Amino acid sequence: MQHVAEVQKVCKAPSISIGILHEGKVLYRRSLGLRDVENNLDANSDTSYLIGSCSKLLTSAAVGILAETQLSWKDLISKHVPDFDPVGDPRIGQQATILDACRHSTGLANPNAVFFGPQGALTIKEEDHVALLNALPTSNDSGQRFNSWWNYSNAAFGVLSNVIKAVSGMHFCEFIRQRLCQPLAMEQTLVARAEVLGNNNIAYPYVQMEDGHWAKIENGLTSETYAPGVASMGMRSSVNDLLTFCAAVMNRYDCEKNIHPPQELLHPAKENPLRQISSIWGWWWTRPLDDGFDNNTAYMLGWWRTTMPTSALGQLSYNAIHRREDIIGKNSGSRTLYGHNGVTEGSVATTYLIPSSHSAIVVLSNAAYAGDASDATAQIMLQALFDLQPSVDLVAAVQLSRNERLERHEKMISTWQENRDVSKYKATPDELVGSYIGLNVSRINIVKSDKSLSGLAVVFADQEISRCELEPYNSDSLSYLPMKYDETIARGMIDWDYWTVGIFNFVRQDRDRQQGDIVGLEWKWDEYDYPALWRKE
Template identity: 35%
Template sequence: MSTENDAVVGRLQSCLPQIQRIQSITQTPSITFGIIHHGQVIFKNSIGHRDSALALPADSETIYMLGSCSKMFTSAAAGILVEEGKLSWTDRIQKYLPEFNPEGDPRLGLEADIIDCLRHTTGLASPTMLTVGPRGTIASVEEDLVAILNVMPTRNPATGEQRFNREWLYNNAAVGLVALIIERISGQRFADFLRERLLEPLGMSRTAVTRSDIEADGNVAAPCTKLSDGTFYQLPDSSWPCDHHSPLLAGMGMRSSLNDMLTWCTAVLDAERSETDPNYKRIVPNNPLKQMRRVRRGYWTRPADDPDFSKPAAYGMGWFRVDLPSSKLSSFSGNSLSQSNGHKLHLHYIVGKDSVATPFPAVGHTGGMRGSIFSVYTFPDTQSAVVTATNGRDLGDASDFTAQILVQALFGLTPGVDLIPWALKEAGLAANQYRVHIEEPWEQGRRPDDTERDYMLYVGEYSGFNDRFRLMIAASTLSQAPLSIVFNRRLDSECPLVFYQTDVYSFFRPDEDYAKTQAIIAKNFKQMLLRFQVDEQGSVEGLYWQWDTEAEPAWFRKLGQ
């Protein structure tokens, strides 16, 4: 085994120049990565810096944002309660959260279960802009989550058909319902349950589930964006880990280090193998993980992009599965632009396409946050894992490209695929994304010469989503505009409002550095427009906000009218 590992390590070591090139192309401050093979950590490295000033080197103890890789811990926490007989995977959500009863589809309240939430098949639209506001602020309280989900759209806007268990629709908030259930069963805060039942037994002392875990820690990766002057800017991240909002913690809110995540992968693979192989001798003493085979199996098929070659992928409970070689390996990565229908560049860069006689499974996930991406791939057949983390994502997902380079070297896949041209293409598309898809359409629709009413007419508080979310329009305390908006009374979410058309204002303005530093989570400029409704007497009745690209604009009535 040592001879084999020496050869593998040699191949991994030879990847360093390519990874350094990926870092340069994607302009991320750091990339940290590590490998497990046959249950043992065989390779670790870090390049670059954990801070925006590029003064502090990253290392294997640096704590990065996990983003959606947090879901692995949520499903594992549920698995412990299932193993103890306190929960069933097919238990209805309403059994524990009787207030869960989405208005758009009565079947959800009656039928949606734990698996539906964890595999993203509730069909509920994701209330992303109602949970995460500008500059990373948490825009809602956890007590309102169920009520907000109850008014989320449930139909496909194109077909008019209900989506529940008919379509796959990613939804962090629905995953968050499982955290609330765990709290009601255990009597503990979700963060405390994770620490006591998972992290401490595994010795994962560098995994953060509360803000206090990192407040005094100097080795934390700052999520970064690169500004037009070439400097890095640290994006605000004071809400993460979001222990004051358990559903967000469950879906996207944890942080961890490379070393801890290698420990995690070892434990996951160890637990899963012990459930499938009666002759297997466990290597993790007192491993707390249960139901891993059930958690990591595929529940919802994701069609292959090239059905003549790749098998379909499948989504499990906080994990996705592919059989390598596959065009779907990076389907959950941040390199989405080059994989879109207009490009499909990834089909030309499938690792191992000619060298794998028998397809073998890869089970993993990617966690993308503002200025940060974390990737985890595990390989049950060889008890292997590839873990990568970055603290920048302006010009592509360096963690994904790095992971694929390392996977190729780990298994000696041939022919060798050079991923640098793909990375260059993704970076080019990302560099133009803001201008082509946000700024130019915004400018084309703007009518600055329209009649502008007295801006004080719009000042007031507006209520929507069954009074669970409010928008406050006020005379601005900021210098850029006379009006500003505050989301759901979170004062640190304040953004200036720019006149766009008669009775239409925008909390976006055409400045790429502004867009990057505000970090507003929007796919389309229309999500950043407010259309005020003015009656015949000249009074504002309310406003419409298209908070989601696939939903009708939501009505907010002006309070006091």
């Protein structure tokens, strides 16, 4: 565990919890560190962590249960969600299927900064999610993205919660609880706020600040009030529960493929509730990597697949393989691996599954600073489990990833500073104050403040917890981008890795001459999408 302890230190992680299933049996479980820093409480294999996008594994499994008898993977989304009709490309409403939502081929944008606000505020109501989808950008400089680009979108994936509710007649969170978790005795897999508040074994997310103290991060993702967020990245789970789930996935796959003997379930159950695993792993969007290996990498239905050796490990995490020498198992045999990474405000998760040896590796951590402790630890375990050669120094690799991410943040701040000119700022607080509506349902309130140089602050969706002070940036533009990386993480700002994400550009009636009343604000909340307009009420 020495290497894992070193990873914990590099990644500034309060705790890391590990579980390994091999040849069908639980081989190893271990937890290091604290799930609750303030109360000095240790993590264990039943500690419930935020699992971020590993939630997609369970959501796709829920669709698979319904696909057995009540829907088809090729059903149009609009068949079950009639209001789904993105205006940016009419083909999406007319042709996009459940497959497209699962494998991220709808072409819809990924507005994490829009619906996951500062301080853990959920800024979109569940009943407004489809209206939000209908207003999202659908194209880039190369044209429309539908079924021509792989564009990872938590928002588009979240519509599966609407599909599940429409088909089953049950709220998505209740479906996950009754049809998946209860049959598999996954008692620490949580999908509702009340479950989190009533649980005495929670890993709270943290970031270690410059002065050394641990700041607890507010995170409202696990909330039944916004099921699309739970479906895409808002579930909590434990090492034991995810090992149970992985065993059930392999058991069902073996049964569907007539593989004997099949993987056994880890807990007695009348019947494995999972279905259609071979279909979940049978459709994909190819994600080729130029790493010199035939890795057959693709994104399946809520899972990614790759064949080792590969540089695909960590591609969906805070880590990335920067050097060929950091690819594990270059001289070892090939192994097909399924899995996912999860990253959210103050938590990371990694799930690897290798069906050929009935193996699974689950690693959870309650920090998401720069390096990803879960991914690095999972690769350490994978290398040791299969004695992969040549041995790679994965502590050095995660150190490199951590440094690269911090350097990228410094470059972002440098670009922000280069484009700032406060001498051009002439707007008055009175003309900017008001409510602005964009993407059909997103509300941004500009309010007066005595704490900022501009005299203004922003509040998202009328939630005071999301309040951020606004500073003059340029002509008719204000910014609330934190200058320090640890402050960005502490505020719970997810996907804040592009310099325009924290800038509002206000629009006047005569846009070209910048004259007249303020009529709206533009926000470029993603590097790869055009700015969107919020109109002033």
